[in-house]
Amino acid sequence: MSAAEILEQIRRLPEEEQRKVVESIEDEYAYLGDSLLPEDAVELNRRAEDALKHPGRGKPVEQVFVEIRDRFKR
Numbered sequence: 809m810s811a812a813e814i815l816e817q818i819r820r821l822p823e824e825e826q827r828k829v830v831e832s833i834e835d836e837y838a839y840l841g842d843s844l845l846p847e848d849a850v851e852l853n854r855r856a857e858d859a860l861k862h863p864g865r866g867k868p869v870e871q872v873f874v875e876i877r878d879r880f881k882r
Contacts, residue, residue: 830854834849
């Protein structure tokens with residue numbers, strides 16, 4: 809089975825099942841990706857879960873980019 813076929817099957821799953829697949833892949837194959845430390849990955853996952861639980865607390869990404877650009881222009 810090709811990667812494209814696997815991805816297509818994942819897309820057909822309910823959203824919660826898709827999340828479980830992604831988390832399982834991240835947990836098992838994290839060493840193949842960038843050089844995140846395990847504790848950094850845990851923190852990122854914690855923050856992502858918190859953002860999903862409280863969607864109104866964040867800022868739109870466009871606003872964050874503007875703030876970053878403004879900060880570095882100084």
